[in-house]
């Protein structure tokens with residue numbers, strides 16, 4: 001059901017772990033399926049993301065999107081990191097089954113939450129970033145029978 | 146280990162090669178329609194009669210009380226909808242439990258949309274129905290009690306004979322979904338006061354797409370599939386002869402080997418449960434410790450999500466299943482695990498392993514070792530876990 | 533002649549050995565539940581997808597519009613009952629014909645008992661529906677027209693495209709029971725304006741106990757069997773994987789060979805019809821002379837009773853069927869033969885012979901010779917016959 005890339009990132013997740021004294025930490029939960037993701041960012045004085053780690057409690061897609069998302073934001077500036085949307089992550093993973101699209105939102109939201117935390121701590125404003133929602137459950141497009 | 150370790154026998158089972166052998170002649174050789182009058186087809190009618198007798202004997206029922214269907218879900222739908230139809234003049238109240246299979250629960254929801262009232266009984270932390278609550282839920286307009294024989298997720302068996310006695314005392318029909326139990330544990334419809342019982346071929350090493358509904362003589366029940374005069378005019382449709390023969394053969398084999406098989410499976414199951422509970426911390430056994438199907442083990446591993454666990458087990462060549470929301474298609478974890486009181490995040494980390502008659506001790510040892518590694522790995526990635 | 537001559541392909545067919553080969557792996561090797569997440573079962577989901585694509589392609593439908601069922605009767609029941617359920621707010625009037633299969637007729641009677649009104653259209657002496665009567669039967673509260681594609685007894689095919697056009701013009705759903713036609717004659721749901729279509733595996737050299745309902749996208753239709761999320765949540769129950777694979781394979785083979793097969797069968801059928809009509813006096817051909825299924829011949833032999841004829845044919849190694857009351861289980865002769873205007877005693881003497889793709893000219897010759905003898909013998913015993 002999953003692409004080879006998803007399976008690769010699931011089996012060998014990149015950047016698992018925690019960062020002590022992280023510049024920003026974001027934790028989001030998906031009340032709908034009950035999954036949780038936490039992202040740690042290490043941002044330098046030029047607003048470049050030097051390191052990123054994650055921990056995820058979720059399905060194969062959640063783990064793989066966390067892993068891919070951390071790879072994609074590493075080395076980017078905080079502004080550039082906003083371009084790492086769930087869509088971009090899914091594309092990088094060669095797609096996800098339709099029922100798993102919401103899992104990729106978890107990764108996007110966790111990064112945004114970590115960036116928000118970083119911005120708050122440093123009293124800066126990141127253009128286009130808004131306060132994270134406590135719960136990312138959005139409207140699923142499920143067929144109505 | 147190269148070989149596949151199949152521990153998902155509650156999902157479906159392998160057709161026993163002896164069962165397949167019994168079915169094979171009816172596809173391309175003896176393919177006649179059992180309703181035909183010529184000699185070529187008369188053997189097929191006979192084959193169905195034998196299958197019916199096999200099934201009836203096991204239940205202590207009369208062959209005329211067995212109606213073959215297209216599976217367990219059809220049997221469940223039939224029992225509930227046709228009873229509702231036939232008895233609605235008497236009343237529109239039905240009692241069932243919160244841990245039934247969706248074939249019962251969604252049918253009850255449908256009936257609610259048609260003006261029936263349904264009481265969904267709670268279960269205790271082991272998944273057992275509370276007889277007191279059942280008794281106090283009975284009303285003058287209650288027409289049916291439907292309680293499953295054994296649960297498909299946690300394996301817990303219900304006090305069926307007790308429920309049957311109560312139903313009889315109150316003059317209420319009693320249906321049981323025995324899809325997981327039939328062929329695995331002894332069932333006697335008379336002793337247990339069962340009026341209707343559903344079963345499905347593919348849960349007992351028989352074929353998919355065939356099942357039956359037992360309907361006690363005297364129970365007023367309408368057809369669900371109308372049409373031709375098959376199955377004593379109660380279930381229309383050209384008979385699935387190979388499927389019915391397969392179900393009958395599988396039932397016979399299960400009956401003949403039940404004791405030995407249940408002993409072997411429950412021994413291995415207990416070995417699995419003991420090792421897992423001892424060697425993996427933060428683990429819960431779901432379902433009743435002893436009143437459970439011989440082949441069912443169900444665990445919750447805290448801080449771990451079920452689908453991830455299944456994928457890793459799959460990579461190790463092990464087939465299992467989970468009540469995790471992430472595998473359910475819907476976004477909620479299993480209604481059964483919630484009903485026994487598990488919080489969402491613990492329900493998430495559930496793993497069901499259901500043994501078959503070919504499961505070995507070596508396989509269990511291998512599974513336990515792999516499971517330890519997998520749980521540890523997933524916990525190390527979990528934001529919920531701190532060691 | 534030692535060999536059996538099977539001329540009852542409208543009752544059921546032999547599973548094509550290629551179809552059986554395609555099914556076999558799914559019993560005891562690839563037996564996984566298609567809903568499971570592990571790799572072992574993923575091929576089974578794929579196998580179902582392919583079968584669905586095969587069926588859809590033949591009809592010019594989208595795969596998502598095909599729902600597998602436990603047979604043709606279930607598909608018919610589903611189409612009618614669930615449409616009634618979903619559209620009863622719009623109206624409670626249904627139009628069908630007097631010559632439908634019992635899976636339609638008895639379902640209509642059931643719906644009548646639930647407050648629906650059903651118009652049963654007449655047919656002419658060839659069994660063709662009168663478009664004028666159909667048109668004038670349509671009312672503002674008509675929600676469904678259900679007319680069979682081809683009749684199972686007399687083989688007559690209906691003007692389906694014309695009915696489809698009328699239904700569309702009036703905004704009424706159109707269902708056709710194509711159990712006898714699917715795989716035998718070309719059917720295109722779009723060109724013919726078909727909204728729902730029923731078919732059954734065992735009428736096209738596929739397995740028994742599996743069928744499908746085509747439901748056009750946009751048609752609001754409820755589940756008939758509630759439960760698990762199989763078949764896009766519309767038809768619950770663990771999928772009969774070997775059965776579905778068999779149906780898909782049979783459909784594919786039929787589509788690939790349809791033209792050649794229909795040509796060959798109708799040639800032999802015409803040869804049979806011509807010889808019988810010429811060589812046996814007081815004989816009537818039932819059904820339309822040309823607008824009929826390629827494999828169907830149906831005769832009435834005056835002064836002769838059907839069951840007796842069948843038994844004698846059986847003794848000569850020939851399998852056929854009859855609409856005689858004596859074979860019908862009920863005491864009335866076939867409703868189809870009565871609807872085309874046959875008096876009881878002529879309906880009694882009916883014989884249906886339905887060819888297969890392995891029927892030979894030699895077999896037909898043998899059958900005609902035997903038939904002459906048998907009819908003669910029975911007539912000589914008949915009090916109705918004077919030569």
Ligand SMILES: Cc1ncc(COP(=O)(O)O)c(C=O)c1O
Pocket residue numbers: 381382383384603604605606608633635680682683684709710711712732733734741743
């Ligand atoms: C026209 C027609 N409709 C429906 C059916 C029912 O199909 P099944 O017997 O597969 O349920 C049949 C055959 O029996 C048939 O010929």
Ligand SMILES: Cc1ncc(COP(=O)(O)O)c(C=O)c1O
Pocket residue numbers: 216217218219221246248293295296297322323324325345346347354356768769770771
């Ligand atoms: C308890 C229970 N009831 C009903 C069913 C439905 O049976 P089937 O899938 O054969 O329709 C199942 C299995 O899927 C089950 O475990």
Ligand code: FES
Pocket residue numbers: 033034035057058059060061062100102103470471472
């Ligand atoms: S995290 Fe639950 S479905 Fe993906």
Ligand code: FES
Pocket residue numbers: 857858859
């Ligand atoms: S004469 Fe015996 S059933 Fe008709």
